[in-house]
Amino acid sequence: MSITSTTIKQWLLSSAVAFSCLAAPAAIAGPIDNYSPVTPARLENPEPGNWMLYRRTYDGHGYSPLDQINTANVKSMVPVWTFATGVVEGHEAPPLVNNGVMFITTPMGQVIALNAKTGDQYWRYKRELPEDLFQLHPTNRGVGLWQDKLYLATTDDHLVALDAKTGKVLWDKKVQDYKKGQYLTLMPLVVDGKVMVGGSGGEFGVRGYVAAYDAEDGKELWRTFTIPAEGEPGHDTWSGDDWKNGGGSAWMTGTYDKDTKTVYWGVGNAAPWPGNLHPGDNLYTSSVIALDPSTGKIKTHFQYHQNDSWDWDEVDAPMLIDLQRDGRTFKSLIHPGRDAIFWVLESTPERIKYVNGWNFVHTDVWKGIEPETGRPIVDPAHKPTLGKRVDFCPSLWGGKDWPSAAYSQKTRFVYVPANENFCGGFTGEKLPLVPGQLWLGTKAEDIGLTVRPGADHFGELQAWDPASGKKVWSHNFPKSQLFGSVTATAGDLVLVGGTNDRMFRAFHAKTGELLWEQKTNSGIMGMPVAYEVDGTQYIAVQSGWGVDAQRIQDALAKGNTGLEDNVPQGGVVWVFAIKK
Amino acid sequence: MDAIVRDGSRLNEVLLVRLDPNELDETTRPRAAEGIVAYSAICSHAGCPVTAWIKASEGNDDVFKCMCHNSEYDPRRGAQVVFGPAPRRLAALPLVIKDGVLVIAAPFIGKVGGQQG
Numbered sequence: 001m002s003i004t005s006t007t008i009k010q011w012l013l014s015s016a017v018a019f020s021c022l023a024a025p026a027a028i029a030g031p032i033d034n035y036s037p038v039t040p041a042r043l044e045n046p047e048p049g050n051w052m053l054y055r056r057t058y059d060g061h062g063y064s065p066l067d068q069i070n071t072a073n074v075k076s077m078v079p080v081w082t083f084a085t086g087v088v089e090g091h092e093a094p095p096l097v098n099n100g101v102m103f104i105t106t107p108m109g110q111v112i113a114l115n116a117k118t119g120d121q122y123w124r125y126k127r128e129l130p131e132d133l134f135q136l137h138p139t140n141r142g143v144g145l146w147q148d149k150l151y152l153a154t155t156d157d158h159l160v161a162l163d164a165k166t167g168k169v170l171w172d173k174k175v176q177d178y179k180k181g182q183y184l185t186l187m188p189l190v191v192d193g194k195v196m197v198g199g200s201g202g203e204f205g206v207r208g209y210v211a212a213y214d215a216e217d218g219k220e221l222w223r224t225f226t227i228p229a230e231g232e233p234g235h236d237t238w239s240g241d242d243w244k245n246g247g248g249s250a251w252m253t254g255t256y257d258k259d260t261k262t263v264y265w266g267v268g269n270a271a272p273w274p275g276n277l278h279p280g281d282n283l284y285t286s287s288v289i290a291l292d293p294s295t296g297k298i299k300t301h302f303q304y305h306q307n308d309s310w311d312w313d314e315v316d317a318p319m320l321i322d323l324q325r326d327g328r329t330f331k332s333l334i335h336p337g338r339d340a341i342f343w344v345l346e347s348t349p350e351r352i353k354y355v356n357g358w359n360f361v362h363t364d365v366w367k368g369i370e371p372e373t374g375r376p377i378v379d380p381a382h383k384p385t386l387g388k389r390v391d392f393c394p395s396l397w398g399g400k401d402w403p404s405a406a407y408s409q410k411t412r413f414v415y416v417p418a419n420e421n422f423c424g425g426f427t428g429e430k431l432p433l434v435p436g437q438l439w440l441g442t443k444a445e446d447i448g449l450t451v452r453p454g455a456d457h458f459g460e461l462q463a464w465d466p467a468s469g470k471k472v473w474s475h476n477f478p479k480s481q482l483f484g485s486v487t488a489t490a491g492d493l494v495l496v497g498g499t500n501d502r503m504f505r506a507f508h509a510k511t512g513e514l515l516w517e518q519k520t521n522s523g524i525m526g527m528p529v530a531y532e533v534d535g536t537q538y539i540a541v542q543s544g545w546g547v548d549a550q551r552i553q554d555a556l557a558k559g560n561t562g563l564e565d566n567v568p569q570g571g572v573v574w575v576f577a578i579k580k
Numbered sequence: 581m582d583a584i585v586r587d588g589s590r591l592n593e594v595l596l597v598r599l600d601p602n603e604l605d606e607t608t609r610p611r612a613a614e615g616i617v618a619y620s621a622i623c624s625h626a627g628c629p630v631t632a633w634i635k636a637s638e639g640n641d642d643v644f645k646c647m648c649h650n651s652e653y654d655p656r657r658g659a660q661v662v663f664g665p666a667p668r669r670l671a672a673l674p675l676v677i678k679d680g681v682l683v684i685a686a687p688f689i690g691k692v693g694g695q696q697g
């Protein structure tokens with residue numbers, strides 16, 4: 001039997017008539033009318049009601065100037081709409097908002113455009129991932145915005161440009177080879193028409209890089225490896241051929257100083273893990289590099305710790321804060337590190353200088369920091385090595401992993417999603433590199449997460465004054481890790497999920513008082529945002545547990561903590577406003 | 581099977597283990613050859629290679645474990661998932677011993693590969 005075209009037309013006609021009779025259509029479909037092009041000026045100085053960059057502004061503050069929702073009324077905040085993504089695993093992306101249009105991304109390479117006011121869907125893009133793809137980190141942290149285009153970095157290591165109005169693919173470039181364990185999870189950073197991405201794969205023996213593509217046509221403009229080749233400055237911090245598979249992945253979005261036209265990019269751990277498998281300082285692993293976005297040239301760098309042996313990626317880019325300290329104001333780089341050190345650095349045109357550093361969680365690895373150079377002094381008893389079990393604190397996930405800290409321009413405090421009382425350990429082993437298989441320098445099954453004796457909490461939301469180095473307040477989570485990004489607002493709210501009880505919380509930015517909480521569908525690893533449409537302020541976050549939050553939960557469930565490995569998965573976008 | 585697959589795809593990687601035939605359940609026994617069982621090495625969660633043979637998180641038996649996100653599969657029970665996020669068992673590859681040589685008896689039973697959505 002075949003259906004004639006007349007039948008189809010009639011069917012379409014009648015359904016269209018029926019549809020138009022409904023008072024409120026259940027869903028609207030794209031394309032998006034009146035889409036506001038994302039210009040360089042708008043990215044450099046975004047309207048208060050929008051969230052168009054990973055941390056809203058290029059300086060990485062994670063701060064919204066909106067204050068309609070504030071400490072006085074947040075108790076009346078209620079969900080106004082939700083949207084199920086239909087995808088499991090870690091939903092880490094911020095819901096990005098450009099003048100009433102929201103873009104979310106999910107694991108498995110989906111992008112969904114929604115009406116930010118109503119939650120109705122405009123369009124959905126689904127990446128068709130290859131059958132033989134393996135995903136150590138099935139996640140995505142958002143699309144880059146530029147003019148009327150979006151840029152998605154995929155786990156099969158492509159960079160895909162979409163039409164923001166329709167979700168149609170405009171171009172699709174292979175960045176590297178997923179079969180070798182190269183993949184992308186970050187939100188691309190777009191600066192002056194250049195789309196920058198950095199590769200994941202530090203656990204598969206890659207050599208990390210940051211690469212830039214022309215926003216218009218996807219032409220590769222430059223690629224800068226995070227590990228210098230022979231003849232390049234810094235190569236002498238490696239021995240032999242170690243540099244070729246030395247790690248240094250660069251899997252988080254950089255920050256950008258528009259005054260000096262400098263991109264700051266965080267670089268991951270050295271590979272494989274035990275340091276005596278790659279003797280030397282191993283530049284630029286566990287460092288921040290300062291890049292010229294027009295050429296990719298490394299202007300300068302600062303290495304947080306040398307000869308990384310703990311899997312302490314320092315990929316989270318520093319926050320760029322004009323800091324008043326010791327009677328002067330200077331351009332600072334602030335980085336609460338995975339290595340448990342809260343770093344305060346000064347960026348000068350010539351170099352990045354160490355200013356101050358202190359432990360923000362317990363660590364037994366550092367005996368101090370050399371005041372002149374900023375080199376931490378390592379205790380060899382807690383540095384993983386070959387053939388011997390070595391334990392160290394904090395754990396592999398560090399004092400703060402990739403989830404972002406926030407800086408409030410009002411309180412001038414830095415809010416850190418920290419993990420306290422975790423330690424780790426493993427026995428270093430020299431193992432051959434098999435392309436596409438984990439290459440850790442230890443047996444994966446040997447990796448431990450332990451809880452310090454007498455620990456009364458794990459997760460710790462901390463407020464620090466970066467000028468004085470004082471902790472202003474902290475909120476402890478007795479039964480949960482804290483594994484989610486923090487956002488601050490001018491309403492003096494600090495917003496964070498990240499706990500295994502599925503809560504989304506708002507704290508008082510000045511005092512740390514818990515003001516509001518809401519249980520959600522799943523655990524929240526995503527980044528909260530604040531935005532405004534038609535004069536109403538909203539708070540949005542994706543709830544969807546997975547990846548490393550889940551791994552820590554697995555480890556805790558096995559470790560006599562009384563916790564269970566039962567945090568449900570499945571992504572939902574939650575949007576809140578003050579009850580009218 | 582007569583054909584030998586040599587296209588290099590990682591989807592053809594298999595896990596082989598010899599177990600006590602008495603430990604195998606009714607589905608698994610007919611697919612085993614003298615206690616040797618074979619399964620796809622591709623984790624049904626996110627497609628990583630299953631690489632570890634290790635004591636189960638729950639129970640005392642050794643099981644296959646995928647180190648990407650801790651999924652565990654019991655090869656005695658058709659590689660059913662006994663821990664972790666994997667949504668389904670590993671595909672099984674029936675074996676037989678022919679003229680003293682271990683050979684594949686039939687194509688994979690079940691889907692090879694990770695979940696895609």
Ligand code: FES
Nearest residue numbers: 623625626646649
């Ligand atoms: S891919 Fe094996 S557990 Fe996730």
